[in-house]
Amino acid sequence: MNNTEFDKRHIWHPYTSAINPLPCYEVVGASGVELILVGGEKLVDGMSSWWAAVHGYNHPALNQAAHKQIDAFAHVMFGGLTHQPAIDLCRKLIDITPDGLNRVFLADSGSVAVEVAIKMALQYWACQGRSQKVKLIAPRNGYHGDTFAAMAVCDPINGMHSLFQKSLVEHFFAPAPQTQFDQTWNADDVLPMREILEQHHHDIAALILEPVVQGAGGMRLYHPEYVKACRKLCDEFNVLLICDEIATGFGRTGKLFACEHAQISPDIMCLGKALTGGYLTMAATLCTDEVAEGTCVGDPGVFMHGPTYMGNALACAVANASIDLILEGAWQQQIPRIEKQLREELAILNDFESVADVRVLGAIGVVEMKQQVNVADIQQIFVEKGVWIRPFGKLIYIMPPYIIEPEQLKKLTSAIHFAIQRLYPN
Numbered sequence: 001m002n003n004t005e006f007d008k009r010h011i012w013h014p015y016t017s018a019i020n021p022l023p024c025y026e027v028v029g030a031s032g033v034e035l036i037l038v039g040g041e042k043l044v045d046g047m048s049s050w051w052a053a054v055h056g057y058n059h060p061a062l063n064q065a066a067h068k069q070i071d072a073f074a075h076v077m078f079g080g081l082t083h084q085p086a087i088d089l090c091r092k093l094i095d096i097t098p099d100g101l102n103r104v105f106l107a108d109s110g111s112v113a114v115e116v117a118i119k120m121a122l123q124y125w126a127c128q129g130r131s132q133k134v135k136l137i138a139p140r141n142g143y144h145g146d147t148f149a150a151m152a153v154c155d156p157i158n159g160m161h162s163l164f165q166k167s168l169v170e171h172f173f174a175p176a177p178q179t180q181f182d183q184t185w186n187a188d189d190v191l192p193m194r195e196i197l198e199q200h201h202h203d204i205a206a207l208i209l210e211p212v213v214q215g216a217g218g219m220r221l222y223h224p225e226y227v228k229a230c231r232k233l234c235d236e237f238n239v240l241l242i243c244d245e246i247a248t249g250f251g252r253t254g255k256l257f258a259c260e261h262a263q264i265s266p267d268i269m270c271l272g273k274a275l276t277g278g279y280l281t282m283a284a285t286l287c288t289d290e291v292a293e294g295t296c297v298g299d300p301g302v303f304m305h306g307p308t309y310m311g312n313a314l315a316c317a318v319a320n321a322s323i324d325l326i327l328e329g330a331w332q333q334q335i336p337r338i339e340k341q342l343r344e345e346l347a348i349l350n351d352f353e354s355v356a357d358v359r360v361l362g363a364i365g366v367v368e369m370k371q372q373v374n375v376a377d378i379q380q381i382f383v384e385k386g387v388w389i390r391p392f393g394k395l396i397y398i399m400p401p402y403i404i405e406p407e408q409l410k411k412l413t414s415a416i417h418f419a420i421q422r423l424y425p426n
């Protein structure tokens with residue numbers, strides 16, 4: 001059986017049928033902004049491997065950090081042991097994240113970081129003698145991961161709640177924010193959220209949202225004032241605010257963290273994806289001293305979570321190198337340049353009848369079609385055109401590595417134009 005056959009027959013891929021899987025392309029190398037396929041084709045990467053590879057692939061500084069750490073040690077248990085890579089990483093995360101987030105829990109994936117955040121919020125209130133506060137509230141169209149507690153706060157429709165109805169906890173959902181990022185703020189937008197909180201705050205532990213950019217739940221870009229208003233509501237109703245910055249963190253939206261657009265600090269923040277520059281799976285849940293200490297008073301007196309690979313030294317070392325690159329600051333020129341070019345080159349797509357909306361923020365470009373995109377067909381065109389773009393549902397979107405050159409970005413936007421013209425001319 002050749003590789004293609006074996007893969008198709010035996011290996012699960014994300015969100016893929018085991019009966020009739022979409023084609024997969026075999027990668028043999030990746031360098032800078034390019035993926036290299038087994039047939040030698042070089043593809044300009046528009047996805048950053050799902051928001052992660054912000055510095056591009058095979059980066060000398062990240063490679064060096066990994067080599068150096070693996071020659072020392074790759075991993076030791078984090079129970080009762082600690083090490084320099086973890087200490088450096090947590091110090092950096094506390095330094096660069098919004099004020100007040102002084103405690104770091106290192107998790108092994110984004111979904112786990114969300115599980116940890118939810119568990120912290122519940123345990124916090126239980127330890128305050130408020131054990132009826134066990135529900136969460138979230139805007140619709142959110143995405144927070146694929147594990148069960150995370151899934152339960154994803155959009156109830158596209159998060160597939162109906163499929164797992166009997167095993168998911170039922171939470172509260174407010175309508176998705178309607179005021180777009182660059183529209184004039186309409187304060188009524190947050191009223192439904194206020195009404196639910198007014199009525200149910202005694203039962204609600206935390207409000208969870210993705211600040212400013214709702215990612216996998218619809219690639220929606222909404223107004224920072226909504227985030228600010230949620231912060232105020234949380235204070236008013238004694239509810240913790242969890243900001244899920246797993247997709248938006250580390251510069252993607254033009255600010256180091258998206259909640260800076262709203263100038264707020266959450267009580268709990270989740271980071272992941274770009275944390276290790278796309279090298280290794282690692283995530284982090286940060287919280288305030290108040291939440292950390294409040295979670296550990298009384299019984300059981302400890303926070304009940306501890307993954308086997310917690311604080312993985314290899315991942316910490318690469319994350320440190322990745323954050324150092326971020327701190328060098330080139331992203332502060334790269335992101336506005338990418339944003340400007342995306343706006344200029346994607347705008348023309350509005351002329352197609354088949355296109356519902358074009359939107360851009362930071363290094364994120366989204367083309368929403370009126371109908372579902374045929375992924376297999378469009379990907380074949382993209383690969384022929386020498387680009388890697390992976391649409392889902394009605395969304396063709398790109399969030400390239402920050403180091404992308406203008407000609408490479410042009411290749412991505414031209415390929416989108418070409419594919420729409422070919423497959424959905426009107």
Ligand SMILES: *Cc1c(COP(=O)(O)O)cnc(C)c1O
Pocket residue numbers: 109110111112114143144145146210215216244245246247272273
């Ligand atoms: C990707 C993502 C997650 C889940 O992270 P995984 O590492 O895939 O488990 C959670 N929240 C948001 C906002 C994400 O984009």
